[in-house]
Amino acid sequence: MQNGKRTKSVSYAKYGYLFSIPFILIFAFFSLYPTVFTAVIGFTDFKGVTATTFNFLEAPFDNFVRVINNGTFQKSLINTVVIWVLNFIPQIGLALLLTAWFSNRSRKIRGQGAFKVLFYMPNIITAATVAILFAAIFGYPVGPVNSILSTLGLSSQAFDFTTDPWAAKLVVAFIQFWMWYGYTTIILISGVLGINPELFESAELDGATPRQMFFRITLPCLRTILVFTLITSLIGGLNMFDIPKLYIWNGGPANETMTASVFIYAQAFSGSYLYNRAAAASMIMFVIIAILAMVVFYLMRDKYESRLNKQIRAAKRAQRKAMRRNA
Amino acid sequence: MNMRPTLQNRKQRNGIIYAVSIILGILSILPFWIMIVNATRSTYQIQQQAISLIPSEFIANNFAVLTGKIFNPYTGFFNSFIISTGATICAVYFSTLTAYALVAYNWKLRQPFFTLILAVMMIPTQVISIGFYQFMYRIGLTNNHLALILPAIASPMTVFFMRQYMLPSLNLDIVASARIDGAGEFRTFNSIVLPIMKPAMATQAIFTYVNSWNSLFLPMILLTRKEYYTMPIMVSLLKGDIYKTEYGAVYLALALSVLPLLVVYFVLSKYIIAGVALGSVKE
Numbered sequence: 378m379q380n381g382k383r384t385k386s387v388s389y390a391k392y393g394y395l396f397s398i399p400f401i402l403i404f405a406f407f408s409l410y411p412t413v414f415t416a417v418i419g420f421t422d423f424k425g426v427t428a429t430t431f432n433f434l435e436a437p438f439d440n441f442v443r444v445i446n447n448g449t450f451q452k453s454l455i456n457t458v459v460i461w462v463l464n465f466i467p468q469i470g471l472a473l474l475l476t477a478w479f480s481n482r483s484r485k486i487r488g489q490g491a492f493k494v495l496f497y498m499p500n501i502i503t504a505a506t507v508a509i510l511f512a513a514i515f516g517y518p519v520g521p522v523n524s525i526l527s528t529l530g531l532s533s534q535a536f537d538f539t540t541d542p543w544a545a546k547l548v549v550a551f552i553q554f555w556m557w558y559g560y561t562t563i564i565l566i567s568g569v570l571g572i573n574p575e576l577f578e579s580a581e582l583d584g585a586t587p588r589q590m591f592f593r594i595t596l597p598c599l600r601t602i603l604v605f606t607l608i609t610s611l612i613g614g615l616n617m618f619d620i621p622k623l624y625i626w627n628g629g630p631a632n633e634t635m636t637a638s639v640f641i642y643a644q645a646f647s648g649s650y651l652y653n654r655a656a657a658a659s660m661i662m663f664v665i666i667a668i669l670a671m672v673v674f675y676l677m678r679d680k681y682e683s684r685l686n687k688q689i690r691a692a693k694r695a696q697r698k699a700m701r702r703n704a
Numbered sequence: 705m706n707m708r709p710t711l712q713n714r715k716q717r718n719g720i721i722y723a724v725s726i727i728l729g730i731l732s733i734l735p736f737w738i739m740i741v742n743a744t745r746s747t748y749q750i751q752q753q754a755i756s757l758i759p760s761e762f763i764a765n766n767f768a769v770l771t772g773k774i775f776n777p778y779t780g781f782f783n784s785f786i787i788s789t790g791a792t793i794c795a796v797y798f799s800t801l802t803a804y805a806l807v808a809y810n811w812k813l814r815q816p817f818f819t820l821i822l823a824v825m826m827i828p829t830q831v832i833s834i835g836f837y838q839f840m841y842r843i844g845l846t847n848n849h850l851a852l853i854l855p856a857i858a859s860p861m862t863v864f865f866m867r868q869y870m871l872p873s874l875n876l877d878i879v880a881s882a883r884i885d886g887a888g889e890f891r892t893f894n895s896i897v898l899p900i901m902k903p904a905m906a907t908q909a910i911f912t913y914v915n916s917w918n919s920l921f922l923p924m925i926l927l928t929r930k931e932y933y934t935m936p937i938m939v940s941l942l943k944g945d946i947y948k949t950e951y952g953a954v955y956l957a958l959a960l961s962v963l964p965l966l967v968v969y970f971v972l973s974k975y976i977i978a979g980v981a982l983g984s985v986k987e
Contacts, residue, residue: 389809389810389889390809390810390811390812391811392805392808392809392889393805393806393808393809393810393811393814394805394811394813395805396801396802396804396805396809396893397802397805397806397817399798399801399802399857399858400798400799400801400802400857400858400863401817401858403798403854403855403857403858404824404858404860407836407854407855407858408824408829408832408855408858410835410839411832411833411835411836411839412832412835413835414832414834414835414836414838414839415831415832415833415834415835415836416835417835418834418835418838423838429842475725478721483714484714484717484718484721486718486721486722486725488725490974490977491729492725492728492729493977494970494973494977495728495729495732495733496728496729496732497973497976497977497980498732498733498966498969499732501914501918501965501969501976502736502918502962502965502966503917503918503920503935503936503939503961503962503965504918504920504936505918505920505936505937505939505940505961506936506939506958506961506962507735509939509940509942509943509954509958510735510736510739510958511735512943513739513742513951513954513955513958514735514738516754516951519750519751519754520754521738521754521755523754524753524754524755525755555731555732559732560980563977563980563981564980564981566981567980567981567982570981609826612826612828613828616828616830616831618830618920618921619920619921619936622920622940623939623940623943626943626944638830638921641833641834642921642924642925645833645834645837645925646925652834652838655834656834656835659831659832659833659834660831662831663827663831663832666826666827666828666831667827669826670823670825670826670827671823673825673826674822674823674825674826677822678819678822
C-alpha cells in the first residue's frame with residue numbers, strides 16, 4: 378500500500394515543478410539578475426545620469442576601497458547603528474514590560490484588544506507621511522512641540538530639532554520606536570500564548586510570584602522569538618530610508634540623519650550619479666544583511682526540523698500501534 | 705515563601721498599567737489628531753498657535769493651495785491603487801500556488817527550493833536597487849507600473865506563510881478524490897485549494913497591500929515622471945521648497961494620505977492584529 382502511494386505521487390511530481398515556474402522565473406528575472414548586476418556594477422566605472430555603458434576597473438576593488446574610506450559612508454553606517462540602538466533598546470524594553478503586564482495570569486487587564494489596536498496603529502501608516510508629519514510637529518521656529526515647550530516654560534527660545542545632531546537622531550529614533558513597539562509587543566504576547574500553560578500552573582502551585590514566573594519561565598521560553606525580533610529589526614534598521622530621508626531632506630546639511638540607505642540613494646540618484654560607488658556600498662550592506670539573515674535562517678530551519686522530527690516520531694508511534702493491533 | 709501582593713497593592717499596580725497604556729494610546733493618536741485639526745486651519749492660525757484641538761474652517765482654502773501646485777492627490781491615489789492592487793493579487797495568488805507546489809507534490813528539488821525561499825526571505829530588495837533600476841531602465845520598464853507589480857509574483861515571505869498555513873489545513877485526501885473525479889491539477893488548485901486558503905490569503909492580502917501602498921524607495925527611483933507618482937512620492941514632495949511655508953496645505957496633504965489607511969485599519973483591525981500575532985507563530 379505504502380509503495381503504491383509513493384509511485385502515485387511520483388507521477389504527479391511534474392506539477393510541483395510546473396506550479397513553481399512563475400515564482401522561479403520572476404525571482405530569477407527581478408531578484409537574482411539584479412543582485413548579480415549590482416555586484417558587477419560595483420567593479421566598474423559606471424556613472425553619469427545618461428550613461429549606459431561601462432568598463433571594468435583595472436583595480437577591481439577600487440570602488441569598495443573608496444566607499445569604505447569615504448567619511449560620509451562611515452558616518453552613515455555609524456548613524457544607522459546609533460539610530461537603531463536608540464530605537465531598539467526602549468522598544469524591546471517597553472514591549473517586554475507591556476508583555477509582562479498584559480500576560481500576567483493573576484490580573485486581568487481589560488481593554489487589551491483596544492490597546493493593541495492603538496499601539497500598532499502607527500505601524501501601518503505610510504512612513505513618508507509619518508516623517509513629514511513629525512518634521513512639522515517638531516517644526517522650527519513654530520511647531521506643536523516648540524509651542525508645548527514654551528507654554529510649559531521649559532524653554533524660552535524655540536529649539537531646532539534638525540540642526541542639533543543628537544536631537545535629530547533622537548527624533549528619528551523616537552519615530553522608529555513609536556512605529557514599531559506595538560508590533561514587537563503583539564509578537565511577544567503571542568509568543569507567551571504559545572508557551573505550555575502547564576509550566577505556569579505548576580510554578581503557581583509551587584508558590585512562584587508573577588515576577589519570578591516572568592523571569593524564570595516567560596523570558597527563557599521567548600528566547601528564540603527575542604533573537605528573531607532583534608535580527609529582523611536590525612535588518613530593517615540597516616535599510617532605514619523613508620524617515621531619515623524625509624525628516625530632514627537627504628539626511629541634512631551636516632549628515633545628522635544620513636543613514637546607509639540614504640547614502641546609497643544620494644550617491645546613485647543625485648549629484649554625479651555614481652552608480653558604481655552606490656553599487657559597491659549596496660554590496661557591502663548586502664553582505665552584512667546576508668550574514669544576519671543566515672542567523673534567522675538557521676533559527677527557522679532548526680524549528681522546522683524539530684517539528685518535522687516530531688511529526689516523523691508521531692507517525693512511527695502510530696505505525697507501531699497499528700502493527701501491535703494487527704498482531 | 706514570597707509575600708503575595710496585597711489587594712491594595714494590586715489595585716495600585718493595575719492603575720499604573722492602565723495609566724501607562726492610556727498615555728501610550730494617546731501618543732498614538734495625538735500626532736494624527738494634530739494633523740487633522742491643522743489640516744482645517746489656515747497657515748496664519750498655525751503660525752500663531754501650532755497646536756489646537758479645535759478644527760477651523762480653512763480646509764477648502766488649504767485644498768486649493770495644495771492642488772494649485774505640484775501635489776495631485778488624484779494621480780497619487782490612482783497610481784498607488786493600481787500598483788498595490790496588482791501587486792497584492794500577484795503576490796497572494798502566485799504565493800499560494802507556489803506553496804501548493806511545495807505541500808502537495810513530492811518532487812526531487814522540493815526541499816532545495818524551500819531552502820532557497822528561506823535563505824532569500826530576509827534579503828530586502830533595497831540592497832539590490834542599483835542593479836534593479838539599471839535593468840528596468842534597459843528594458844524600458846522605468847515609469848511603468850509593471851516594474852512594481854510583477855516582482856510580487858515571487859514573494860518568499862508570503863510563500864513561506866502560505867506553506868505554513870497550508871501544511872495543517874489542507875487535507876490531501878480531498879485533492880486525491882478530486883483527481884478520481886477527473887479534475888485537472890490546475891482546476892483542483894483553483895476550485896478546491898484556493899477556498900480553503902481564503903483566511904490566510906486575506907491576511908496576506910492586507911499586509912501586502914499596506915506594504916505596497918507605503919513603499920517609497922523603489923517607486924521613487926523607478927517612477928520619475930509626474931503622472932506616475934504614487935501617494936508616498938507625492939507626500940515626499942511636501943518636503944521641498946514648494947510648500948515650505950504652506951503649513952495648512954501640508955497638514956491637509958498628510959491627512960489625505962493617511963485617512964484611507966486609518967479607515968481600512970479600524971475596519972480590519974481585528975484581522976490585522978491577529979495577522980501580526982500569527983507572524984510570531986510562523987517562525
